[in-house]
Amino acid sequence: MDREKLFLYVLLAIVTFSVFVIVRPFLEYVLLALLLAYVLFPLHLQLRESVQRRLPSTRVAEIVSAVTLILASFVVLIIPILYILTAFLEDLRLISRGETDLQTALIERKLAEIAGVDVDIQETAGQLTEFLFSVFFHDVSHLIELSLHVSLGVALVLFLVFYLLLDGPALVAWLTDASPLSPGVSATLVDQIDRTTWGAVVGHAFAAVVQALVAGLGLYLAGISNVVFWTIVMMVLAFLPLIGVFVIWAPAASYLFLIDETGSAIFLTLYGITVVSFIDYYVRPIVIDKRARLNPAVILVGVFGGVYTLGFVGLFVGPILIGIVVAILETFRQEYRSSAQPELDTSGDSPGVDDGTATPRSSEVSRTTRASRK
Incomplete structure (x- = not known):
């Protein structure tokens, strides 16, 4: 590496760090x-x-x-x-x-x-x-x-x-052109990140809304008043896995027990443990994993780590960042390791992301990026 490149890299690192401090x-x-x-x-x-x-x-x-x-x-x-x-x-x-x-x-x-x-x-x-x-x-x-x-x-x-x-789209095109990666590798990486990000966002939101609606139905059947209000509250809390809607239906069941509505309390407790928790423990990981190709454990770590670090925004940003890391590793495996070792079979599915087949949304982003580049 000559002095000009070294100076440029050092200058880029200093400016990038300064921008991060400002932002x-x-x-x-x-x-x-x-x-x-x-x-x-x-x-x-x-x-x-x-x-x-x-x-x-x-x-x-x-x-x-x-x-x-x-x-x-x-x-x-x-x-x-x-x-x-x-x-x-x-x-x-x-x-x-x-x-x-x-x-x-x-x-x-x-x-x-x-x-x-x-x-x-x-x-x-x-x-x-x-x-x-x-x-x-x-x-x-x-x-x-x-x-x-x-x-x-x-x-x-x-x-x-x-x-x-x-x-x-123009910003994505500029970043792709400015990347030191080849155009093919850059396009593959953009598609992988787009598919992972979209899957994490949509799957997370879909599971939260479904779980809140199902939990709201349980509150209604148990005789809890202001069901619409509590359903809206649970839609917000349901973005936090495991403990989201639990902080609503569990106190509601306790309240029913304290006012001698024992039958309703038992029903709501069983409903929350079985039906509502089923969505949290099974449906949410399946929906997110199907779209983002991320392991449920990865989603859970990303959610809690993101919330601890960034607050509410971390509910989405945490899994997305981990998904981006997986997408980068998958792109490296497909584009570099397979070419360096052609005798190895690399046709298997990755545990983090799916194969390179572009989804309709990723194809749309690619077309938009190419159009903006022109």
Whole structure:
């Protein structure tokens, strides 16, 4: 390696590290923007074609499509979260005032009989409400700082998603051309990453929605009120495997037992252990593994590691990053090891990803990339 290349590599490493340090405070927002743009891009292509029939300019159609999808996604993501938080705080306020439909007196008496502990639910709810307000509002300067950080992060997500929808294919084409890999290897790697990422995202979301709906049906059959609200809550929690919807149906079963609805409590417990857990332990790994070709254990490690490191965004980013590593290794096996050792049989399926057959989505991305390159 000559001095010019060495200097260029060192300079690239220094600049890359500096960019990472700058982006690090908003890294989760950047990853969220990349994820949203990736998921919305197929819808963007279809909506752009529909809008383009009514507008003369292709660029204007792209802008209209991108803005429409961003606004719709913002509503779909923010409204449920605000609804859950508002309803939760309102329920706490009603319980603290004694204006709830919950049979608090019966629950307190039952707890005293079973555990021998006197519990004042109304007082506990009031203390919890005060604690939550103190956490968010006790330090005005911290609240302002947090609000500013979140506002900047949301604005960053909106702008990044907008430009990625418009110029994402051109960016992928540029990265492919700038890669030191050969065009064939780069195309194979892009297809492998696209298939793995799409499978992890779609499979994860599909399993979470199905599990929340099934658990909501169990709550309805058991006689729990506000089933729609709790189903929405479980749709959010179901993205976290193993303990997601359990934190809803298990306390609900306990509540039924405490108010002497023993039959309903036993039904909900058995329903949660068998039907709801079946989706978490079997359906989720099968769906994700079928699309992403990732082992269920890999998905589980990626989810928990991603949540611990990046928060909610890590639910998707963790498995995706592990899937990308598997895709890189699979590409290396197919393109380099097989060519270096042609006498070996490399036709078997990889434990991490499937064969090189491109899915309709990966083929669409490849066509879009080639079109943008032209």
